Amino acid sequence: MVTELPAAQPGARNGREEGVWQVLRTVMDPEIPVLSIVDLGIVRYVHQDKGATRVGITPTYSGCPATEVILGAVHEALEHHGLRDVIVETVLSPPWSSEWLSEAGRWRLELFGICAPSAQRPEASCPRCGSRDAELVSEFGSTPCKAHYRCGTCREPFDVFKCI
Amino acid sequence: MTSTLPAQARFRYVLRLADTSLVLGQRLGEWVGHAPALEEDLALANIALDLIGQARLLLAYAGEIEGRGRDEDALAFLRDAPQFCNVSLAEQPNGGFGRTIVRQFLLDAWQLELYEALAGSADARLAEIAAKALKETRYHLRFSAGWLVRLGDGTAESHARVSQALAALWRFTEELLTPDALDEQMAAAGVAPPLATLRPRWEGRVAEVLEEATLKRPEAARHPWHGKRGVHTEHLGHMLAEMQHLPRTYPGARW
Numbered sequence: 354m355v356t357e358l359p360a361a362q363p364g365a366r367n368g369r370e371e372g373v374w375q376v377l378r379t380v381m382d383p384e385i386p387v388l389s390i391v392d393l394g395i396v397r398y399v400h401q402d403k404g405a406t407r408v409g410i411t412p413t414y415s416g417c418p419a420t421e422v423i424l425g426a427v428h429e430a431l432e433h434h435g436l437r438d439v440i441v442e443t444v445l446s447p448p449w450s451s452e453w454l455s456e457a458g459r460w461r462l463e464l465f466g467i468c469a470p471s472a473q474r475p476e477a478s479c480p481r482c483g484s485r486d487a488e489l490v491s492e493f494g495s496t497p498c499k500a501h502y503r504c505g506t507c508r509e510p511f512d513v514f515k516c517i
Numbered sequence: 518m519t520s521t522l523p524a525q526a527r528f529r530y531v532l533r534l535a536d537t538s539l540v541l542g543q544r545l546g547e548w549v550g551h552a553p554a555l556e557e558d559l560a561l562a563n564i565a566l567d568l569i570g571q572a573r574l575l576l577a578y579a580g581e582i583e584g585r586g587r588d589e590d591a592l593a594f595l596r597d598a599p600q601f602c603n604v605s606l607a608e609q610p611n612g613g614f615g616r617t618i619v620r621q622f623l624l625d626a627w628q629l630e631l632y633e634a635l636a637g638s639a640d641a642r643l644a645e646i647a648a649k650a651l652k653e654t655r656y657h658l659r660f661s662a663g664w665l666v667r668l669g670d671g672t673a674e675s676h677a678r679v680s681q682a683l684a685a686l687w688r689f690t691e692e693l694l695t696p697d698a699l700d701e702q703m704a705a706a707g708v709a710p711p712l713a714t715l716r717p718r719w720e721g722r723v724a725e726v727l728e729e730a731t732l733k734r735p736e737a738a739r740h741p742w743h744g745k746r747g748v749h750t751e752h753l754g755h756m757l758a759e760m761q762h763l764p765r766t767y768p769g770a771r772w
């Protein structure tokens with residue numbers, strides 16, 4: 354079982370694999386279009402294997418409807434860049450964690466209006482006014498990866514990227 | 518270790534897990550557009566999605582074990598009720614919101630213990646599916662336990678409704694905790710936990726939440742329910758008729 358994390362040591366990649374990573378950085382999450390699948394932390398590995406390109410993708414949530422769209426988009430993007438024989442593999446173990454979200458990804462989410470807490474900074478804060486007076490409305494938001502909060506200061510509702 | 522088990526037995530065991538998630542997910546899906554508030558509508562739909570996602574992973578694996586070319590869709594849509602191996606509790610009708618919450622809570626608490634144990638299964642594929650499902654089951658249980666407490670310790674009306682639901686559904690819980698020959702065979706091979714080890718953990722967790730919800734645990738009942746062996750209550754057939762209508766009427770349809 355290959356369990357490389359997305360932030361594989363850049364030095365270990367050959368130029369061609371690095372090129373594939375570059376392309377994958379342009380494939381966006383269809384439900385959060387500011388976030389690339391690399392920032393989301395779901396690309397587990399890229400391997401060149403006898404002319405074939407193998408890409409390992411981890412689903413965020415078992416039932417996330419975006420997963421199939423993403424698998425299709427990875428194929429399309431790589432084939433558009435002239436790669437043939439693209440094999441996209443689903444990797445389940447270890448299960449995806451919101452801790453794999455990149456720092457750049459967190460920053461983009463905040464700009465997009467989605468609060469993205471981490472293990473170091475677990476408390477939710479309002480992406481509009483910065484207030485920490487946030488109240489959980491529901492653990493289930495508009496997509497599987499988000500919870501629904503309300504700001505106690507500016508009273509606006511906002512989404513929080515769930516920590517799992 | 519798992520390779521010494523007959524494929525037919527492993528197939529049936531994985532189907533039990535898959536069908537319980539699939540049937541429960543389909544039931545929750547019936548709430549879409551009908552839940553008491555938008556937030557609860559979204560929550561039930563999200564839990565349904567997780568459960569159906571887990572079922573897809575498990576059904577795909579079951580199909581590979583069987584080795585007869587049936588994929589997840591063939592297993593979900595082209596089997597009849599007697600070939601479904603879900604526990605009977607999962608197929609019970611939604612009733613009101615309170616009844617759905619009671620059913621969900623009893624099964625979430627059970628799936629939590631089960632997946633926690635299965636994450637250490639000798640079957641590596643099952644272990645990785647369980648580890649993934651476990652993360653999701655944790656917040657399913659927070660939702661259903663949270664609502665059970667709000668309803669149980671709520672108004673006289675909400676208390677009465679969840680008490681009735683608990684009394685009606687409790688008789689199906691013995692099936693979750695009573696092993697049959699297949700459960701024992703899987704436990705002996707290290708694929709699944711012995712159900713006897715799950716019982717005290719499940720009972721402890723359920724007792725804790727029932728107490729907070731000011732609900733009384735019903736009396737234990739001998740169980741004549743054998744959904745996991747394919748003997749179902751009348752409700753499953755009706756549910757499948759709706760769930761399977763489209764793929765059976767228009768085989769191979771795409772959209």
Ligand SMILES: [Zn+2]
Nearest residue numbers: 479482504507
């Ligand atoms: Zn605010």
